[in-house]
Amino acid sequence: MQFKKLEWLDNISDGVLVASHCIIKVYSSIKIEFHINHEKVENTYSLYSFGIGSIRRLEPIIFQTAEEAKIAAYNIYNKELRYMKKQIDSFLVET
Numbered sequence: 001m002q003f004k005k006l007e008w009l010d011n012i013s014d015g016v017l018v019a020s021h022c023i024i025k026v027y028s029s030i031k032i033e034f035h036i037n038h039e040k041v042e043n044t045y046s047l048y049s050f051g052i053g054s055i056r057r058l059e060p061i062i063f064q065t066a067e068e069a070k071i072a073a074y075n076i077y078n079k080e081l082r083y084m085k086k087q088i089d090s091f092l093v094e095t
Contacts, residue, residue, distance in 0.1 A: 003081050006034070006074055017045075017066045024077065032080070034073040036066055045069045049076055 011019040020036040032051035039046055039062075046060035047069040063069040 003078055006070070006077060008070060020066060020070070022073065026081070026084070032077060034077075036069045036073075038066070047072055049073065051080070
């Protein structure tokens with residue numbers, strides 16, 4: 001199953017991606033947010049995720065490139081939407 005591509009808003013300074021964020025509105029009251037920040041000292045990218053269920057992370061996930069962080073965000077998003085779809089389908093079968 002393929003879900004829509006995430007749309008990122010990138011903040012670039014001196015040719016370096018310093019921050020990027022993506023907000024997905026799944027339903028009127030369900031929102032998923034991803035934020036990627038460049039850590040200048042370590043030259044890494046931290047992925048923060050906010051939302052429901054397993055999307056919410058208390059600690060950032062560290063990546064070497066922004067592209068790796070974006071791929072990981074899509075995988076988290078994809079996994080959560082699959083779970084939601086499965087729950088809705090099972091509810092519909094029961095009723």
